[in-house]
Amino acid sequence: MGTSGILKQARFALVAAAALCTPVAVQAQTADGFIPGAQDAAAQTVMLSGHDLTIEQVVQIARHGAKIALTAQARQRSADAYGLLLEAAAEGVTVYWFNRGSGSQRETTIFSGDPTAPDTSARLKARQLANFARGETGSYGPEIDNEDVIRAMMAIRANAMSYEAASPGLTQMLLDMVNARITPIVHSQGSLGEGDLALMGDIGRAMVGVGEVHYRGVRMTAAQALQQAGLKPLEPFGADDAALVSTDAWFTANAALLVADSRNLLEWSDMATAMALLGMNSSITPLSTPVQANRPFRWLNWDAARVLDMVRGSYLFEVDPKRIIQDPESLRASTQRTGSAWQAWADLRDSVQLAMNSSDHNPAVRPDVQPGDSWELATPQLMQFHVKGGPLSHGKGGYILSDANWDPYPLSNQVEGFTIALANMGVVLAQRIERFTNPFFTVIRPTDVMTPDQAATLPQGAGYLPVDLWVEITGLITPVTPQGQPIVATVEDLQAETRLKVARARKVVDLTTHLLAQDILMSTNWMEVRKAQAPARNFGAAPIAALAAVRAVVPLRHGTGPGVAGMAIHDLITDTPVSAFYPGGPAAPQGIAPPQAQAN
Numbered sequence: 001m002g003t004s005g006i007l008k009q010a011r012f013a014l015v016a017a018a019a020l021c022t023p024v025a026v027q028a029q030t031a032d033g034f035i036p037g038a039q040d041a042a043a044q045t046v047m048l049s050g051h052d053l054t055i056e057q058v059v060q061i062a063r064h065g066a067k068i069a070l071t072a073q074a075r076q077r078s079a080d081a082y083g084l085l086l087e088a089a090a091e092g093v094t095v096y097w098f099n100r101g102s103g104s105q106r107e108t109t110i111f112s113g114d115p116t117a118p119d120t121s122a123r124l125k126a127r128q129l130a131n132f133a134r135g136e137t138g139s140y141g142p143e144i145d146n147e148d149v150i151r152a153m154m155a156i157r158a159n160a161m162s163y164e165a166a167s168p169g170l171t172q173m174l175l176d177m178v179n180a181r182i183t184p185i186v187h188s189q190g191s192l193g194e195g196d197l198a199l200m201g202d203i204g205r206a207m208v209g210v211g212e213v214h215y216r217g218v219r220m221t222a223a224q225a226l227q228q229a230g231l232k233p234l235e236p237f238g239a240d241d242a243a244l245v246s247t248d249a250w251f252t253a254n255a256a257l258l259v260a261d262s263r264n265l266l267e268w269s270d271m272a273t274a275m276a277l278l279g280m281n282s283s284i285t286p287l288s289t290p291v292q293a294n295r296p297f298r299w300l301n302w303d304a305a306r307v308l309d310m311v312r313g314s315y316l317f318e319v320d321p322k323r324i325i326q327d328p329e330s331l332r333a334s335t336q337r338t339g340s341a342w343q344a345w346a347d348l349r350d351s352v353q354l355a356m357n358s359s360d361h362n363p364a365v366r367p368d369v370q371p372g373d374s375w376e377l378a379t380p381q382l383m384q385f386h387v388k389g390g391p392l393s394h395g396k397g398g399y400i401l402s403d404a405n406w407d408p409y410p411l412s413n414q415v416e417g418f419t420i421a422l423a424n425m426g427v428v429l430a431q432r433i434e435r436f437t438n439p440f441f442t443v444i445r446p447t448d449v450m451t452p453d454q455a456a457t458l459p460q461g462a463g464y465l466p467v468d469l470w471v472e473i474t475g476l477i478t479p480v481t482p483q484g485q486p487i488v489a490t491v492e493d494l495q496a497e498t499r500l501k502v503a504r505a506r507k508v509v510d511l512t513t514h515l516l517a518q519d520i521l522m523s524t525n526w527m528e529v530r531k532a533q534a535p536a537r538n539f540g541a542a543p544i545a546a547l548a549a550v551r552a553v554v555p556l557r558h559g560t561g562p563g564v565a566g567m568a569i570h571d572l573i574t575d576t577p578v579s580a581f582y583p584g585g586p587a588a589p590q591g592i593a594p595p596q597a598q599a600n
Contacts, residue, residue, distance in 0.1 A: 029145075030217060035145055035148075036214065037062065037064065037065060037147045037148050037151065038065060039064070040064050041064035041066040042064075042067070044064075044066040045066065045068065045069050046067070046069075047071050048068055048069065048074055048158055048162065049074050049159075049162075050159055051357050053156070053159045053353075053357055056260070058155060058256045059260050061151055061152065061155045062152035063148045065181070070162060070171070070175065079168065080393070081163065081166075081367055082165045082166060083396065084165065084365055084366075084396060084397075084398045085098060085165035085238055085400065086238065087387055087389065087392040089112075090114040090115065090116075090392055091388060095239070095363065095400050096363045097239055097242040098239040099111055099112065099115070103489075106491070111123065111124065115238065116392065124237060125236070125237055128236035128238070128241055131236075131241040132204040132236050133208055134201075135201030138201070139186065140189040141189030142187070142188050143185055143186065147214065147217075149186075149250070150183050150184065152257060153186075153196075153249040153250045154174060154177065154203060155253075156256070157174065157200070158174045158175055160247065160249070160359055160360065161247075164243040164246075164361045165243055165365045165400075166240060167236065169234055169235060170234060170236060170240045170243060173231070173234045176229070177206070177207070177231075180215075180225075181216050182206065182214075182215050182222075183213055183214045183215075184202050184205070184211065185211060185212045185219075186199050187199065191251070192495040192497065192499075193248075193412065193498035193499065194406055194407060194494055195248060195406040196251060197246065200244055200249060203244065204241065204245060205222065207222075207233070207236075208233045208236070209221075209223040213225045215228060242361070243361070246360075246362050247360050248355070248406060248408045248411075248498070249360075251408055251411075251412075251502055252352065252355045252356055254502040255355070255415060255502055256356065258418075258505050258509065261506070262345055263349075264573070264577060265422075265512060265513055265573070266338065266341060267579075268516060268520075270310065270338060270578070271542070271543070271578050272520050273331075273338065275520060275523040275527060275543050275546065276331060276334070276519065276523040277316060278316065278523070278527050278530065278539050278540075278543055279527050280331060280526065281320065281323050282327045283324070284317070286304070286332050287304045287308040287335065291304075292304050297339070297343075298589040299343035299346070299589055300335060301339075302586055302589055303335040303338050306585050306586055309586060310542045310543060310582060310585075312540055314543070315530075315538055315539070324443065328431070328435045330427075330428045330431035330432035333428065337424050337427075337428045340421055340424065341418070341421040341422055341424070343421075344414070344418040344421035346589070347417070348411075348418045351410060351411045351414050352411065355408075360406050360408070361405065362402060362403050362404070362406055363400050363401055363402045364400070364402075365398070365400050366398045366399045366401070367396050369399050370398070371383065382399070386398075387399065408496050412498050416479050416480070416504075416505070423477040423508065425512070426473050426512045427470070429466075429515050429516055429519040430467070430469075432519065433462055433519050433522050434466075436522050444533065446532075448533075449529060454532065457556040458556065459554050459557070459562075459565040460561050460562055460565070461518065461525055461562050462522060465518060465563060466562075469515045469518070473508055473512065476504045476507055480504075483495040483497055513574065514570050517567070517569035518566050520573075521554070521566055524551070524554075527539060527543070527547055542582040543581075545581035546581045546582075549572060550569060550572065553568040553571070554568050554569060
């Protein structure tokens with residue numbers, strides 16, 4: 001079959017594959033600049049067990065409107081923790097952030113004895129309501145403008161809060177707000193990374209009918225939204241303020257969305273490398289099995305095998321006397337850089353999965369632990385925090401122990417590590433774009449095999465734009481300086497600054513996607529040149545299909561600048577998974593499933 005026939009077949013395959021995909025619907029901003037999520041998964045319900053929430057499920061909840069519910073086991077675990085909290089106070093056990101204060105007030109007694117006694121109960125309810133109404137410490141700065149982040153943090157908190165001592169009412173309100181699509185106004189600043197207290201406090205305010213929300217995309221007061229949704233404002237009790245806000249849920253939510261978006265970027269980066277090799281008429285020896293066996297880094301070997309498989313059947317495996325023996329480093333080392341980014345991505349993904357499905361709360365409430373379970377638990381010091389069990393805990397005992405599980409490491413390190421790995425991949429893109437302008441590497445010029453009119457139809461590429469994008473990326477990859485500012489009477493003297501770290505990472509993903517679009521623009525232009533050089537050449541099924549998709553959004557025509565063409569390709573990358581063109585490939589390390597049609 002000639003190249004023309006293969007292209008026609010690929011276009012048909014692309015249309016069929018696209019029908020199986022669920023790309024993100026472009027959502028218009030509201031009048032106040034808010035970007036609501038799509039609702040194409042609103043009929044689905046994700047069951048939260050506290051053990052197995054996935055990043056893909058978070059995306060369905062955050063960006064596609066899926067609802068959430070707790071499993072029976074998670075509800076029971078939450079009820080047991082809540083009962084243990086109440087019983088601990090009744091037994092005189094000291095509990096941080098409940099019958100004692102928090103932070104610099106950690107030694108201040110809030111109340112003594114049974115928290116359900118009428119007078120104590122009334123004081124606790126009033127205290128909790130006041131805490132919720134004002135927010136925990138007060139967030140600041142611009143409002144978060146995308147619904148996906150807020151829904152993701154609410155879902156992640158609902159999942160992990162099943163380990164905490166939340167009242168049944170608090171747990172249910174969090175589920176109900178997600179399912180009713182009541183999205184609180186959350187401000188973007190105020191978190192130092194050691195727990196996202198201020199931002200979670202904005203959610204707490206909305207639960208008691210204070211402040212503003214978006215209800216099904218429409219801005220209104222929280223009280224109005226609760227009324228329209230048929231919900232009563234929360235009446236918090238116990239240590240509900242701690243159970244809600246003592247978490248890194250905002251950071252974890254952003255990290256989960258970062259993992260989802262960057263997987264799509266990395267998959268497209270592999271396809272772009274395949275297209276660059278085809279455009280350059282490259283030697284594929286660096287990808288070959290014996291070469292890779294000499295340096296057995298699993299992720300690098302896998303990425304090389306993946307790109308090699310993408311160009312299988314192409315003209316690169318045929319003898320060409322004009323093909324140079326060695327390409328520029330930016331082509332030869334492409335899979336080393338992208339494979340390393342994949343490895344950093346996998347480490348980040350694993351930590352996000354763990355963080356979403358475990359407790360990041362202080363204190364740790366463990367109704368399932370007894371003194372004989374670990375040697376230190378039976379020592380006099382820790383026995384002070386042992387709850388024997390009684391009526392309020394339905395006879396169950398356990399421990400309530402202060403901790404540092406709110407400290408967001410190693411996830412914080414891995415976000416920065418992945419950002420740096422992306423930049424080391426991005427420099428490859430920036431350099432190989434320029435190498436296509438040098439006949440020392442391409443051997444030919446477009447006008448050697450095309451008429452001037454034909455060459456003029458190629459969309460304009462390169463120029464200033466890729467350099468501008470790359471310079472901006474380089475300004476974002478310097479790690480945030482570790483901070484230890486002693487605040488809150490010097491009790492709190494560490495700051496992880498996760499807000500800055502994850503914002504940089506997500507920005508670098510976006511900028512790298514734009515840079516990748518410029519790389520694909522240049523590579524597809526040169527695929528057209530190679531086709532003109534030898535019309536019978538085959539590029540392989542996957543690159544042919546990807547080329548057809550690019551030409552559908554950036555046709556061959558005169559005068560299309562790199563900005564317009566690059567934006568069209570950027571949107572293609574964002575909305576279309578690589579599996580539309582390449583559904584299989586070598587099995588990845590650590591049992592990752594093959595690329596799927598993902599919602600980004």
